Amino acid sequence: MSAQRAAGSLTDCREMKEKNPWHTPVTISITVIGVIAIVALVTVAVLQNKPVPQKYKYGIVLDAGSSHTALYIYKWPAEKDNNTGRVEQEHSCKVKGKGISSYAETPWQAGESLTECMEDAVKQVPTKRHFETPLYLGATAGMRLLHMENSVASDKVFQAVEKSLQKFPFSYQGARMLSGQEEGAFGWVTVNYLDDRLKQGLETTGALDLGGASTQISFVPKNYIISESPSNSVTFRLYGNDYNLYTHSFLCYGKDQVLRLALAHQTKSGPGEIADPCFHPGYSESKNYSVLYDSPCVSDRKPQGAPVTFHHKGEGNFQQCQEVVKNVFNFTSCKYSRCSFNGVFQPPLHGQFGAFSAYYYVMDFLNLTDTSVPLTTVKDKLAKHCATPWNQIIQQHPEIHVKYLAEYCFSGAYILTLLTEGYNFTSESYSSIKFIKKIKGSDAGWTLGYMLNLTNMIPAEAPDSPPLPHAGYVSIVTVIALLIFTLFIIFLCRFRPSSSKQPQIV
Ligand SMILES: Nc1nc2c(ncn2[C@@H]2O[C@H](COP(=O)(O)OP(=O)(O)OP(=O)(O)O)[C@@H](O)[C@H]2O)c(=O)[nH]1
Numbered sequence: 001m002s003a004q005r006a007a008g009s010l011t012d013c014r015e016m017k018e019k020n021p022w023h024t025p026v027t028i029s030i031t032v033i034g035v036i037a038i039v040a041l042v043t044v045a046v047l048q049n050k051p052v053p054q055k056y057k058y059g060i061v062l063d064a065g066s067s068h069t070a071l072y073i074y075k076w077p078a079e080k081d082n083n084t085g086r087v088e089q090e091h092s093c094k095v096k097g098k099g100i101s102s103y104a105e106t107p108w109q110a111g112e113s114l115t116e117c118m119e120d121a122v123k124q125v126p127t128k129r130h131f132e133t134p135l136y137l138g139a140t141a142g143m144r145l146l147h148m149e150n151s152v153a154s155d156k157v158f159q160a161v162e163k164s165l166q167k168f169p170f171s172y173q174g175a176r177m178l179s180g181q182e183e184g185a186f187g188w189v190t191v192n193y194l195d196d197r198l199k200q201g202l203e204t205t206g207a208l209d210l211g212g213a214s215t216q217i218s219f220v221p222k223n224y225i226i227s228e229s230p231s232n233s234v235t236f237r238l239y240g241n242d243y244n245l246y247t248h249s250f251l252c253y254g255k256d257q258v259l260r261l262a263l264a265h266q267t268k269s270g271p272g273e274i275a276d277p278c279f280h281p282g283y284s285e286s287k288n289y290s291v292l293y294d295s296p297c298v299s300d301r302k303p304q305g306a307p308v309t310f311h312h313k314g315e316g317n318f319q320q321c322q323e324v325v326k327n328v329f330n331f332t333s334c335k336y337s338r339c340s341f342n343g344v345f346q347p348p349l350h351g352q353f354g355a356f357s358a359y360y361y362v363m364d365f366l367n368l369t370d371t372s373v374p375l376t377t378v379k380d381k382l383a384k385h386c387a388t389p390w391n392q393i394i395q396q397h398p399e400i401h402v403k404y405l406a407e408y409c410f411s412g413a414y415i416l417t418l419l420t421e422g423y424n425f426t427s428e429s430y431s432s433i434k435f436i437k438k439i440k441g442s443d444a445g446w447t448l449g450y451m452l453n454l455t456n457m458i459p460a461e462a463p464d465s466p467p468l469p470h471a472g473y474v475s476i477v478t479v480i481a482l483l484i485f486t487l488f489i490i491f492l493c494r495f496r497p498s499s500s501k502q503p504q505i506v
Pocket residue numbers: 064065066067068099140141142210211212213214215254255256357358361362365404
């Protein structure tokens with residue numbers, strides 16, 4: 001009986017297998033292979049498209065300014081240097097001492113002065129990248145002035161600098177003087193690149209750069225008629241967009257040279273003492289006339305028969321200081337439809353502005369970077385600062401270099417006068433200025449824009465973007481694989497032999 005039952009159940013099982021093709025070894029094998037194949041397909045797709053560990057390329061730019069030299073190291077993803085990778089500032093180094101133009105008498109020292117920061121760069125850039133890392137030096141207004149004064153001396157400084165830079169294991173690309181127009185335009189490129197405005201085709205930000213020997217203003221005006229002053233216009237095509245940029249560099253209007261101009265104005269007759277409203281009450285220094293006039297910006301104004309030194313005393317009067325500062329601007333002649341100052345064409349201001357370099361150093365110290373504060377309040381605060389006795393200022397800021405400390409009253413007055421009287425910012429448009437030092441970790445200045453241009457890192461046309469991001473690609477492969485698998489199952493179910501209706505084989 002039990003043997004009979006056993007034989008019956010064996011027959012049932014065979015019948016079941018014959019009725020249901022899922023239970024045949026062939027079907028099971030096909031299903032397993034199918035699943036393995038789909039898993040393998042998805043795995044290969046994921047691994048193939050997995051972002052590989054990032055490798056970087058590097059570029060070095062030396063900003064040889066009038067007051068000092070600074071070295072910047074930039075880096076960007078190695079596989080994306082064809083225009084799509086983001087360039088970031090990796091490191092910076094402030095060269096000790098003055099700018100290279102101050103070594104006109106001893107040019108070799110100009111080269112020597114760069115050694116420490118260059119050795120630092122050798123450590124910062126991975127050794128295997130050294131030989132392919134481009135190294136540029138760009139000199140600005142200090143060298144422009146030296147070139148005007150003594151071109152042989154400026155050539156010797158460049159030769160010394162070149163000799164020094166070539167000793168390092170980088171790909172040296174040359175040392176040259178930037179024109180004021182380049183300095184302004186590359187500063188504008190830097191600001192808008194870092195803000196991602198160029199790639200996204202957004203409205204651009206103007207750039208205001210205040211150096212030691214020159215100052216630049218650059219912006220894209222509304223309804224700009226280039227032909228009015230072609231020398232102030234730079235046209236770019238970047239990421240598929242055209243830009244007509246207005247830019248002007250005022251040589252001698254950096255804050256160090258304007259201080260000379262203001263002092264020269266007050267020492268016209270070569271007095272032995274001047275009471276300067278732009279310095280704090282109690283400030284008192286003996287200064288040398290020949291040092292004051294040792295610059296092409298003021299050399300022709302040197303008073304005849306002046307003593308060797310003069311006594312520079314502070315008065316601390318902001319209103320009077322503004323009057324002194326106004327004297328360095330010429331507002332009388334303009335052959336264009338409108339001018340800023342000194343007969344220079346300037347279209348109406350338009351959009352937001354980023355103000356960097358000395359604009360930032362000065363306004364940050366004075367706690368005046370908030371431009372939503374009304375201009376009248378800004379002036380009141382500055383007047384209070386100027387009137388503060390010098391010994392009190394020193395006591396309050398023992399950590400700050402005395403030279404910088406002494407000049408903040410003057411520099412603040414100059415910045416406000418330059419912006420409002422010079423460039424015509426009003427009480428309303430003043431709030432469109434943002435005082436900035438860095439944008440997303442990179443210093444605002446011309447160096448990044450210069451390197452992006454020389455390495456062709458900003459394309460004229462928008463780069464082709466991959467049709468799908470990595471995550472999208474993986475998702476689509478997975479969905480398609482699952483779809484194929486489901487169709488396969490459905491296929492098996494629908495076309496399995498209808499064994500239940502067939503005669504049973506016993
Ligand atoms: N208060 C303060 N002033 C600074 C600092 N660094 C530089 N300066 C001064 O700010 C002014 C502008 O400095 P930079 O932007 O380096 O100008 P630069 O490149 O030397 O000058 P240009 O050749 O005219 O572009 C100069 O008068 C410097 O002496 C700082 O950390 N604090």
